[in-house]
Amino acid sequence: MPVVTKITTQKKNTERYNVFLDYGKGEEYAFSVDEYVLTTFAIRKGQNLTDDEIAEIQYEDHVKKAHNLALTYLSYRMRSVKEVQQYLQTKEMGDDAIRRAIEKLLEYRYLNDLEFAKAYVRTHMRTNSKGPGLLKQELIEKGITGPDIEESLLEYDEELQFENALKLIEKTRKKSQKQSEKMMKQKAKTTLLTKGFDLSLITKALHEVSLEKDEDEQWEALKKQGEKAHRRYRKYEDFQYTQKMKTHLYQKGFPLEQINKLLDHLAQQND
Known part of the structure; x- marks a missing residue:
């Protein structure tokens, strides 16, 4: 039966100890343990250890390593149980x-x-304006169960959801000045759906914010889109050119009446 001959503190981690044993052939390094495990098993010089006792000590030290790794991981921010489990798996625990x-x-x-x-x-309802649907999906991915998800979403009242939806619509409006009124509304709706907002709230928010362009704004947006399309399709003959321009601009949300007006405008410029 091996006997403990020496116990030394590790240089790089003073909370871990190297244990040396003599199996009858002289002293040799056997294993290292956490201070907690050392004191729990009262390991000391001159103590005899069976193979089963050594296995149990090493097993408990492995558990302690997992616990310490998890505590370090949790020191940066809160985590779900699933996140900690996955992290420890990457550490081969x-x-x-x-x-x-x-x-x-x-x-x-x-x-x-x-x-x-x-x-x-x-955090997310105030920092990045995510809707409850998206938050629910993210919590599912983090291993949170249904009842806990439902209770946590009570933190996100409808008033704040509506406020966040309005902010996202305004952000979309600013980014879509060169788009048609129809396309701008569609982009705003798509953005809110992607962010996880309920359709009824989206409809309410879109009615609250004016995305309508006046005649001059709509014309300027059409001109910008039309000029880009013209550079793309000017290589085609008249009929093909006209059809491709109309199809492209109609898909961008502009009405045919305005598209025809633009085509006349472009034709006059190129005469």
């Missing part, structure tokens, strides 16, 4: 060690999926 580490983290409330979900919703 065994399934049982991960389970034990998670249980202890839950016991001491370092992990709490409901509190994580609430904090996640509060």
